[in-house]
Amino acid sequence: MATDFDRTDNQHRPPLGATHAPTGKPLIVTPTFVSRVDATARGERPQDSGASKSRHGHEVHFPNWRPHALALEGEPNLAFEHWDEYWRKVHGPKFAWDEPGSSSAAVLRYDQVHRIASGPSSFFAPPYRAMVTDEGRLPDDPEKRVPPYDRPRWDGFAYIAYADEDDIERTLGQDKFDKRIVADEQVAFRMVTREITREYILIPSARHRDPVSLVMIHMRASHLSREAFQERLLGEHARLVLAQPATREFVRRYAQLHNIGSTQKDPEGSRIDAVSVLSFASLNDVEDYVVSDDYAAIQASYDALLGEGSEWWTGINYSVINRLMPEVATALPASGAQDQA
Numbered sequence: 100m101a102t103d104f105d106r107t108d109n110q111h112r113p114p115l116g117a118t119h120a121p122t123g124k125p126l127i128v129t130p131t132f133v134s135r136v137d138a139t140a141r142g143e144r145p146q147d148s149g150a151s152k153s154r155h156g157h158e159v160h161f162p163n164w165r166p167h168a169l170a171l172e173g174e175p176n177l178a179f180e181h182w183d184e185y186w187r188k189v190h191g192p193k194f195a196w197d198e199p200g201s202s203s204a205a206v207l208r209y210d211q212v213h214r215i216a217s218g219p220s221s222f223f224a225p226p227y228r229a230m231v232t233d234e235g236r237l238p239d240d241p242e243k244r245v246p247p248y249d250r251p252r253w254d255g256f257a258y259i260a261y262a263d264e265d266d267i268e269r270t271l272g273q274d275k276f277d278k279r280i281v282a283d284e285q286v287a288f289r290m291v292t293r294e295i296t297r298e299y300i301l302i303p304s305a306r307h308r309d310p311v312s313l314v315m316i317h318m319r320a321s322h323l324s325r326e327a328f329q330e331r332l333l334g335e336h337a338r339l340v341l342a343q344p345a346t347r348e349f350v351r352r353y354a355q356l357h358n359i360g361s362t363q364k365d366p367e368g369s370r371i372d373a374v375s376v377l378s379f380a381s382l383n384d385v386e387d388y389v390v391s392d393d394y395a396a397i398q399a400s401y402d403a404l405l406g407e408g409s410e411w412w413t414g415i416n417y418s419v420i421n422r423l424m425p426e427v428a429t430a431l432p433a434s435g436a437q438d439q440a
Contacts, residue, residue, distance in 0.1 A: 106196050107192055108191055108192045108196070108419045110195075111419065111420040112418050112419070112420060112421040113424060116422065117422070118424040120427075121426065123428070123429060125298055125429050125430075126262065127260070127262070127264045127266070127267065127296070128258065128261075128297070129257075129259045129293070130256050130292075130294060130356050130371075130374050131256055131257040132252075132253040132256040132291070132316075132371075133253060133254060133292075134253055134288060134289050135178075135182040135255075135287065135288060136162070136169055136171050136172075136286070136287060136288060137169075137175070137179070138162050138175050139162065139289075141160075141161065141162075144252075144290070145289075145290055146158075147285075147288075147289065147290050151285070152170045153169065153170055158285075170286050171185060171286055171287055185287055187417055190283055191419045192419075193279075193280065194209065194419065195209070198275050200274070201274070201275035202270075203270065204422075205266035205269055206260070206261065206422075207260045207261060207262060207420075207421075208418075208421050208423060209257065209259045209418075209420035210258040210418050210419065211258075211416070211417045212258060212312050212376075212415070212416050213254070213255045214251065214253065214314070214414045215415055216248075217382070218382050218414070219313075219382070219389055220251060220411060220412040221410050221412070222249035222251060222410070222412075225386045225390050226390055251410050251412050253412075255414055256314065258376070264295065267362060292365055292368030293364075294368035294371060295358070295360040295362060296356035296359060297357045297359050298354055299333055299337075299357070300353075300354045300427070301340075301353045301354065301355065302346075302350055302354075302428070303425070303428050304351055304352035304378060304426050305426075308418055309351045310415065310416060311379045311381060311413060311416065312376050312378050312379075312413065312416045313376070313377040313378075313379065313388075313389075313411060314413070314414055315409075316410050316411065317371065317373040317409055318371065318372060318405060318406050318409045319372045319404065320404060320405060323404070325358070325372050328373070328404060329357045331404060332355060332357075333355055333357070333431070336397075337353075339396060340353065341353075345387075346388075349379060349384045349388040350377050350378070351379060351380060353378075355376075356374040357372075358371055358372055370408060
């Protein structure tokens with residue numbers, strides 16, 4: 100390759116970056132859910148203190164009143180496109196690059212998952228049917244029939260994996276992350292969660308370059324403790340998912356992330372009991388999966404486990420850092436291993 104890769108994130112993933120084999124031990128993941136900086140009113144979407152920075156470095160407290168002041172993009176018509184580009188092409192390489200005196204070596208994997216509105220979601224699930232009148236014809240007044248848009252709570256998440264929980268502080272406590280990466284987050288994001296999870300890989304990815312992810316944010320039903328919910332999710336529910344022919348046909352990767360704490364005060368992230376991430380080759384594969392007869396049984400299992408606040412959506416997956424190849428299934432705890440047998 101003749102391209103100059105100085106300071107690029109290509110150096111931190113194959114084929115340029117060196118990798119080593121994983122052990123099968125559960126990794127520690129910080130699934131950092133993010134909402135993007137935009138002109139949404141604070142009452143409609145919460146905002147972290149200090150986030151949504153202006154070009155002068157100050158928080159824009161009321162971005163719906165002053166969108167032109169936002170450092171990321173002052174033109175509301177371009178806000179989404181500019182944010183989507185900035186997170187992948189600017190923030191990602193900043194995170195990966197080892198500035199003098201810093202090291203990201205403890206980060207074993209870092210994926211960005213960008214939610215896309217055209218993908219299936221719990222707010223607008225397939226099958227998508229043609230809009231027709233009572234006579235079975237397409238309407239000639241579509242301007243009066245545009246369905247409302249239900250916006251998911253999050254615009255994406257950073258999937259960052261470490262070998263041990265202590266590696267989080269050793270990494271994020273460095274000046275680069277504590278001062279400059281956080282400052283960059285305050286330009287791009289209006290809210291960032293800080294939960295810590297234990298990762299269980301149930302279907303390992305062959306290359307860890309699967310392009311599409313189905314992201315399922317789980318809030319447990321009120322009658323379940325977090326411990327009981329996570330045990331059932333990893334046991335009987337995972338066994339059900341893995342047993343379905345549609346899973347074997349469409350799903351290229353399946354991981355569960357179980358919340359075990361937070362890196363700091365995290366009122367939004369602390370409500371999330373677990374996250375499931377299933378990867379696919381295409382958006383059509385996600386759509387075919389969630390409308391299959393097999394998935395109806397999976398949904399029934401979710402209905403018995405999940406409570407208010409749960410949501411799911413699809414996103415485009417970008418691998419920024421990957422130091423583990425090939426991926427292997429996680430060695431499950433004794434109870435989970437028995438359930439999977």
